[in-house]
Amino acid sequence: MSTTPLRALPLETLRRRSSTKWRTYPEDVLPLFVAETDYPLAPAVTAVLAEAVASGDTGYTPADPGIRDAFAGFARRRFGWDVDPAGVRSTADVMMGVVEILRATIRPGDGVVIMPPVYPPFALCTDEAGGIPVSVPLTDTGAGWEIDLDGVDAALAAGARAILLCNPHNPTGTVHSAATLAALAGLAERHGAVVISDEIHAPLVADGVVYTPFLTAGASAARVGFAVTSASKAYNLAGLKCALMVAADDATMRVLAGLNPEVEWRTGLFGALAAVAAFDEASDEWLDALRAALAENRALLGALLAEHLPRAVYRTPDAGYLAWIDLSAYNWGDDPAAFLLDAAKVALHHGPQFGAEGAGYARLNFGCSPEVLTEAIARIGAVARS
Structure with missing residues (x-):
C-alpha cells in the first residue's frame, strides 16, 4: 500500500x-x-511536548530519559541494527558529540581527516577539539561521489589520527556502500585511528538505497568507530538539543563512559522527550x-x-x-x-x-x-x- x-x-x-x-x-x-x-x-512529538509544558515539566534531564532504549528499538526496526543501549550516551547536538569524542581520542595537533565538500562545522569543530583538519576530498566519478580511500590512507600514514565521516553525506546526499565503509574501517585500524560517523540523515534514506550504519560494517568498524546521530534532522527538532553518541565495542564504550558528566547534562529535556517519541514505533x-x-x-x-x-x-x-x-x-x-x-x-x-x-x-x-x-x-x- x-x-x-x-x-x-x-x-x-x-x-x-x-x-x-x-x-x-x-x-x-x-x-x-x-x-x-x-x-x-509528528503527532507523538507534539503530544509529549504539550504535556510537558502543561505540567511544567521543564527541569533537568534525568540520567536515563528512555532515549537509549528508544533509539535501539528504532535502529532495529528501521536499519536492522542491533544497538546495545549500554553503548549509547546523549549530549546536546551531533557536533558537540563529535568535539567531545575527538577530545577523548586525539592529542592536540593531531590531524583529522575531513572529506569536502562537507558540512562546514566539520572543520570548525576539529579546530575546537584541538585537531588540525586534513582535507581528503570526495572523488567525483561523474555519476556520484566516493571516498578517496588512497587519499585517506596517505593522510593517516602522515599522522592523522581520526576520520570524520558523514554518512549519509551532507551536502551531496551520498550513502556510502558497505564495502567502502569496511575498507575505511580497515585503514583506520591499521593506522591506529578512530572514525566518527555523523549519521544524522540516516532516517531519510530513499527507498531502494541500501544504508549501512558504520558500526555494522565489519569487526574493524565496531572496534574503531563511533556513531553520532539525532532525531533532529528527520523530525525537525534541532532547537530542542538532544543527540546520541553510540559505540559498539568494549574499548569505545569505555571512551564514552569516560566523558565528562557535563557532556550528558547538556542534553535538553524537551529534546530527550521529543526524541523518545520520535523514535517510537508510533511515529x-x-x-x-x-x-x-x-x-x-x-x-x-x-x-x-x-x-x-x-x-x-x-x-x-x-x-x-x-x-x-x-x-x-x-x-x-x-x-x-x-x-x-x-x-x-x-x-x-x-x-x-x-x-x-x-x-x-x-x-x-x-x-x-x-x-x-x-x-x-x-x-x-x-x-x-x-
Whole structure:
C-alpha cells in the first residue's frame, strides 16, 4: 500500500516561526538554506511536548530519559541494527558529540581527516577539539561521489589520527556502500585511528538505497568507530538539543563512559522527550509520510531544473532533503547563493563554505512544499534567462 506524502505547512504559518530559517531574511525571500523542514511535527512529538509544558515539566534531564532504549528499538526496526543501549550516551547536538569524542581520542595537533565538500562545522569543530583538519576530498566519478580511500590512507600514514565521516553525506546526499565503509574501517585500524560517523540523515534514506550504519560494517568498524546521530534532522527538532553518541565495542564504550558528566547534562529535556517519541514505533507512519514527500520533491526538483536551469548539474541524493547543485555554467561566481539571494530573492546555502570544492555550487533544501520549491526554481530560472 502506498504512503500518502506529508504536506508542508502553509507559508503564512511558517512565517510565524521564530527559528533561523524564518528570521534570517525578509519576507520577500524564499528560505531554502538551513536544514530545517516545513512540515508539521509528528503527532507523538507534539503530544509529549504539550504535556510537558502543561505540567511544567521543564527541569533537568534525568540520567536515563528512555532515549537509549528508544533509539535501539528504532535502529532495529528501521536499519536492522542491533544497538546495545549500554553503548549509547546523549549530549546536546551531533557536533558537540563529535568535539567531545575527538577530545577523548586525539592529542592536540593531531590531524583529522575531513572529506569536502562537507558540512562546514566539520572543520570548525576539529579546530575546537584541538585537531588540525586534513582535507581528503570526495572523488567525483561523474555519476556520484566516493571516498578517496588512497587519499585517506596517505593522510593517516602522515599522522592523522581520526576520520570524520558523514554518512549519509551532507551536502551531496551520498550513502556510502558497505564495502567502502569496511575498507575505511580497515585503514583506520591499521593506522591506529578512530572514525566518527555523523549519521544524522540516516532516517531519510530513499527507498531502494541500501544504508549501512558504520558500526555494522565489519569487526574493524565496531572496534574503531563511533556513531553520532539525532532525531533532529528527520523530525525537525534541532532547537530542542538532544543527540546520541553510540559505540559498539568494549574499548569505545569505555571512551564514552569516560566523558565528562557535563557532556550528558547538556542534553535538553524537551529534546530527550521529543526524541523518545520520535523514535517510537508510533511515529513510523509519520516518518514514512515524510519520506514519501521528500521522494516526490527529489523528482520534482530534477524536473524543475531541467525546465528552468538546464545547464545546472543535479544528482538525485540518496538520502535527506538537501540538494548539491553545480551552477558554475551560469557564471554567477564561486558563490552562486550570494548572487541569487539578491537577484532572485531565494536563499540557498553557500557552496564555498563546504570547502574549496564547493566553488560554483549551492546547497538547496527541498524539505518544503512543492509550491515553494517550484516558485524558488522559477525565480532562479528567470534570472538565468535575463
